[in-house]
Amino acid sequence: MVALLVSDIHGNLPAFEAVLAAAPQYDVVWNLGDIVGYGANPNEVVQLARNLGKIVVRGNHDRACSSGTIPDFSPLAAYAARWTQEVLTKENQLWLSKLRRGGLRPLGSRVLCVHGMPNYEDEYLTHKGRAQSALKASRAWITFFGHTHFQEGWISDKQEITLLRPNFPSTDGPVRFEVALSPNCRYVINPGSVGQPRDGDWRAAFAIFDDVQSKLTWHRVPYKVLTAQRRIRRAGLPPYLADRLRIGR
Ligand code: ZN
DSSP states (O other), X not given: OEEEEEOOOTTOHHHHHHHHHHOOOOSEEEEOSOOSSSSSOHHHHHHHHHTXXXXXXXXXXXXXXXXXXXXXXXXXXXXXXXXXXHHSOHHHHHHHHTOEESOBOEEEESEEEOSSBTTBTTSOOXXXXXXXXXXXXXXXXXXXXXXXXXXXXXXXXXXXXXXXXXXXXXXXXXXXXXXXXXXXXXXXXOOOOSSOOOSSOOSEEEEEEETTTTEEEEEEEOOOHHHHHHHHHHTTOOHHHHHHHHHXX
């Protein structure tokens, strides 16, 4: 079984389309949430995500954009969430509002899919201490998470927990980085953000998990970032949401 892992698409249709076009063959899609918010094409992105299967974890932006209230967001995020609420069709809003809060187990006890931390979708898995807590709460062999918009993970071999990051051969073009997964270790892994990377690399991020070969491959793929930026500006969304896409921050 081969799974395509996507997370934090954030309404960025050109990035999502580039990922789907570049992804090697897969059997299932595991979506770790934040399908909408920030980007200018929430309806198109939701429609695509809906057609790709049932393993979809709710992100904090999905929750905010499909409910009447905006939580404790930054002013930028709150503005974008209100804009998204207004443009989402009733049907797409309803679909988003019914997404389940994290903790999906698409392979029984082996894999856990969450948005933020296993117990709380709004919390960020950003450092070793959080990785340790996540490993404790999850108990799965691999926990896939999103929310931070960083393509990285941690490996635990019982002795210690080590940061795992892809080392790509170039900063342009499509690239990949493979990680052999050991049955004797446990992992927390973020496929990276499709639509708003914040790890300094503007290219759309995703990952492929091969359960038979016990292998994870992190990918980056260029996309039509100028189109995504133009749509954000034309929609009247804050210009910074367009500017940040080109720098990947
Ligand atoms: Zn996000």
